[in-house]
Amino acid sequence: MTDLLLPRRLTAPEPGWQVRADVVVVGSGIAGLTAALRARRLGRTVLLVTKATVDAGSTRWAQGGIAAALSDDDSPAEHLHDTLVAGVGLCDEDAVRVLVTEGPEAVRELIDIGARFDVDASGAIALTREGGHLRDRIAHAGGDATGAEISRALVAAVQADAGIEVIENALALDLLVDARGHAQGVTLHVMGSGQRDGVGAALAPVVILATGGFGQVFGQTTNPYVSTGDGVALALRAGADVADIEFVQFHPTVMWLGPLAQGQQPLVSEAVRGEGAVLLDSSGTRFMVDEHPLADLAPRDVVAKAIMRRMREEGTSHVWLDGRMLGADTWLQRFPTILESCRTRGIDPVTDLIPVAPAQHYVSGGVRTDLWGRASIPGLYACGEVACTGVHGANRLASNSLLEGLVFARRIVQVLEQEQHEVRDARDPVGPAGLLPHGMRRPMQQIMDTDAGVLRSADSLASGAMQLTRLGESGGAHPSTEDWETTNLHMIASVLVEHSRIREETRGSHWREDFPERDDARWRVRLVTRMGDDGVLQTRKEPVTGASE
Numbered sequence: 001m002t003d004l005l006l007p008r009r010l011t012a013p014e015p016g017w018q019v020r021a022d023v024v025v026v027g028s029g030i031a032g033l034t035a036a037l038r039a040r041r042l043g044r045t046v047l048l049v050t051k052a053t054v055d056a057g058s059t060r061w062a063q064g065g066i067a068a069a070l071s072d073d074d075s076p077a078e079h080l081h082d083t084l085v086a087g088v089g090l091c092d093e094d095a096v097r098v099l100v101t102e103g104p105e106a107v108r109e110l111i112d113i114g115a116r117f118d119v120d121a122s123g124a125i126a127l128t129r130e131g132g133h134l135r136d137r138i139a140h141a142g143g144d145a146t147g148a149e150i151s152r153a154l155v156a157a158v159q160a161d162a163g164i165e166v167i168e169n170a171l172a173l174d175l176l177v178d179a180r181g182h183a184q185g186v187t188l189h190v191m192g193s194g195q196r197d198g199v200g201a202a203l204a205p206v207v208i209l210a211t212g213g214f215g216q217v218f219g220q221t222t223n224p225y226v227s228t229g230d231g232v233a234l235a236l237r238a239g240a241d242v243a244d245i246e247f248v249q250f251h252p253t254v255m256w257l258g259p260l261a262q263g264q265q266p267l268v269s270e271a272v273r274g275e276g277a278v279l280l281d282s283s284g285t286r287f288m289v290d291e292h293p294l295a296d297l298a299p300r301d302v303v304a305k306a307i308m309r310r311m312r313e314e315g316t317s318h319v320w321l322d323g324r325m326l327g328a329d330t331w332l333q334r335f336p337t338i339l340e341s342c343r344t345r346g347i348d349p350v351t352d353l354i355p356v357a358p359a360q361h362y363v364s365g366g367v368r369t370d371l372w373g374r375a376s377i378p379g380l381y382a383c384g385e386v387a388c389t390g391v392h393g394a395n396r397l398a399s400n401s402l403l404e405g406l407v408f409a410r411r412i413v414q415v416l417e418q419e420q421h422e423v424r425d426a427r428d429p430v431g432p433a434g435l436l437p438h439g440m441r442r443p444m445q446q447i448m449d450t451d452a453g454v455l456r457s458a459d460s461l462a463s464g465a466m467q468l469t470r471l472g473e474s475g476g477a478h479p480s481t482e483d484w485e486t487t488n489l490h491m492i493a494s495v496l497v498e499h500s501r502i503r504e505e506t507r508g509s510h511w512r513e514d515f516p517e518r519d520d521a522r523w524r525v526r527l528v529t530r531m532g533d534d535g536v537l538q539t540r541k542e543p544v545t546g547a548s549e
Helices: 030-041 076-087 093-113 146-159 230-238 270-274 300-314 324-334 336-343 400-416 438-451 458-472 481-502
Strands: 018-020 023-026 046-049 164-167 170-177 183-190 198-203 206-209 248-255 278-280 319-322 354-363 366-368 380-382 525-531 536-543
Touching: 023 030, 023 183, 030 046, 030 146, 030 164, 030 206, 030 400, 076 093, 093 146, 093 400, 146 164, 146 400, 170 198, 170 230, 170 481, 183 206, 206 230, 206 400, 230 366, 230 380, 230 481, 230 525, 248 270, 248 300, 300 319, 300 354, 324 336, 366 380, 438 458, 438 481, 458 481, 481 525, 481 536
Parallel strands: 018 198, 023 046, 023 206, 046 164, 206 380
Antiparallel strands: 170 183, 183 198, 248 354, 278 319, 319 354, 525 536
16 A cells, blocks of 8 residues: 555644543444443543534434344344345454444433333334344334434433533544553534634543544535544544544435535435335346345345346436335325435425435444453543444445444443543644545545446556546645544545555455456455654554454
């Protein structure tokens, strides 16, 4: 791999204020809120910082549900099997076993906190099926509003706890470390919070990253506007390991809004196909029947690739999702959010076909952690989409994401009970600084859409890498939220492209047109990247231990 030289720290003013706690949690999705609540059970003071409002993270947008072996005819072993198959040989089996074994209890604890899941006539949790699952194990709330209900319950619990201080509209900039290289907090930029406006420092010997994904790297995504990869970029600049960045999942059924649409796009949940909806090409043919034994409920990477191939063959911009057979009652009861989203755009799925195409949805990689959420920097932890636990391997199984954030947030706080983290003075950040102007964001997204999206090749990735390097030389930036975010996105885009160039095979959500076959002999490895003090990123290969399928 060619070494990449990127900023070791963000250009920012000196912190003008400080606040101290025992634990700083960055992010307010299911992972961050759970970590904050459980840290309070240990009697720790907690500072929860979130980029927008406390309920504006990715969790609230989750339509599909949360997967767990909750029924009598299911088991953690079967959930393990389905997850390993979806991960295509790159799952860490020990991490998956943790997920599926501890998952049912974690979901029941959510219910105890106040989350209200849909129930059947007997009063038991109503379970459905999604792509890649061989059992009905997906729990929903409000039909297709699962994330919103989970977020509501957790936010209410956090707001009721006087020991958790929340700072909203706070962008995390850089990790603070002491002379021994241990985490001691983060620098923040806060807007609109009175005494703590501007750049400040949140000091704590324990920092838990729960910042979500980086969907805004691409022009079309299901992720909210706050998903600019701040946690992964922060960890990279601090010298932490990140892994599996090349495995970006493109959701196969995102509503197609036209050739000029960009930013967050409306998702049409996989659960719609779980209820019986099917994909059709421009001629009305059900093309997934010949692609996979599970047809329209095949794993997401299989469906996304099949759609892209069919679109390329036919010269079309989208395919069709036919959910007319579900009937009006099912749409109203199971998918009220999607129904409203369609109707506001002039489509009635009760009687109309829905135009859909793949768009960026989820990244399986992130800050590399162990089974207890520890990153490679002492005192730094990560959970949720920002983390690479090894659970997802090369492709996330549907509805495992909420469960992963929940389970590993719990485990981080479990291990905190046994660990001691000393408060020490943070040293000034070292190494080269830099900033990219906000005006480069859209060109960067276009590069990523064209050269590093669902379809990748050596030629497209080489072109993408060259263009990203040129963008990185752009001047005219100044310390601001938009420029800091753009710098984070550019850093992650550069690593993503480089990982994709290195992995010369097709596996899971990484598809190389010039290497269409999976290659276990060479590529049953995890790509791990770390930044040195000189700002140079270097990538190594690590064998995937305990991987199976």
